Amino acid sequence: MIQRWDRLDYDALAGSARIIGFDLDNTLANSRKPMLPSVAGRFSELTNHIDVAVITGGRWELVVSQIIDVLTPQACKSNMHLMPTSGTRYYRWLNGEWARVFSHDLTADQCARASASLERRAREMGLWPGHVWGERIENRGSQITLSVLGQQAPLEAKQAFDPDGSLKRRLAEAVAADLPDLKVHAGGYTSIDVSQQGIDKGFAVRELARLNDFPVERMIFVGDRMNEDGNDYPAVQAGAMGVAVNNPDDTVKFIDAMLERIA
Structure with a gap:
């Protein structure tokens, strides 16, 4: 199921969500740019209340510059799941550093x-x-x-x-x-x-659910390309609840609405 961010039953969503996943470019940040302070602050606060994932087609270095480098000191890194290159790699904060959980590299x-x-x-x-x-x-x-x-x-x-x-x-x-x-x-x-073969954002969603032991239906995935040809759509095909946004401004409003209910 896919719904626009401004047509959601946020009370029901907050009650069922186990993890919130986000696309990166044009969802959390402008293309290849760091999250703006308004987004970074809300994103960081969200990590203190629920597990948060970022699944992007971009490489790891962009996740560092666009997300990690602009987190506030209050961010709970241990609640973050970072999956660059369309979920072909997975990173977690373990023992004080970002550790690669898996990588499906090409020959x-x-x-x-x-x-x-x-x-x-x-x-x-x-x-x-x-x-x-x-x-x-x-x-x-x-x-x-x-x-x-x-x-x-x-x-x-x-x-x-x-x-x-x-x-x-x-x-x-x-x-x-x-x-x-x-x-x-x-x-x-x-x-x-x-x-x-078989690796896209749908694969990433399924692996997150499997490795962290939660039903995939309890994941929300927020993205700007939720049409059937869009690269966020496979997350919905895998069973996540899709939330469609147009830009980071919409994402800020979505996070604010969730924080009102789970913070």
């Missing part, structure tokens, strides 16, 4: 084949523009990501690139035909992700 051969296919198919479809912002293809260890406009593209350019998602779908289908042993899916506004 060198898989990385090479994925990178080659992404570039070849993007060029064939005319999705290899002359001007980009930053790196196009990034090896994140457990995930290879193509960002058509570059990793550092401004949000406005990303949103205008492929409004209906049709270009990304066609590109993902072409790459998937080259890589039958791997999982290929459209990621953010301009990105295609390649990882091990």
Whole structure:
């Protein structure tokens, strides 16, 4: 089930929730930017009252700069579950440091084949523009990501690139035909992700539930891309309660409403 943040029965939600998961870019923070102080403060406070997860397509280093580095001193890190690269990696705060619980890394051969296919198919479809912002293809260890406009593209350019998602779908289908042993899916506004088979945000949700011994139905997942083609939708398919937001401002209002009931 998916509901908008402003149409929720917050009393019922607060009574049933075991853990609250969040997408990162355009949900907790603007793309590749740190959480604003208004978000960081509420997020940190939330960790004192309930387990909190972040599941993002971005690499671990972005989780550090966007989330960890801007937490308030009051944040309860032991209640945090951090899953970068679409849940292919999982980190917890153990013995005073961030420890990797698991990592489903690609082999060198898989990385090479994925990178080659992404570039070849993007060029064939005319999705290899002359001007980009930053790196196009990034090896994140457990995930290879193509960002058509570059990793550092401004949000406005990303949103205008492929409004209906049709270009990304066609590109993902072409790459998937080259890589039958791997999982290929459209990621953010301009990105295609390649990882091990069966791993996406749905996998991350199921693993969180299994490893922490709670029913997946008692997880809330908040994201800005909850449509069926969006990279947050697999979390709902796995059984989590989906909460749709448009931006970090909506997320602040969602957290405030939850804190009123659980703090």
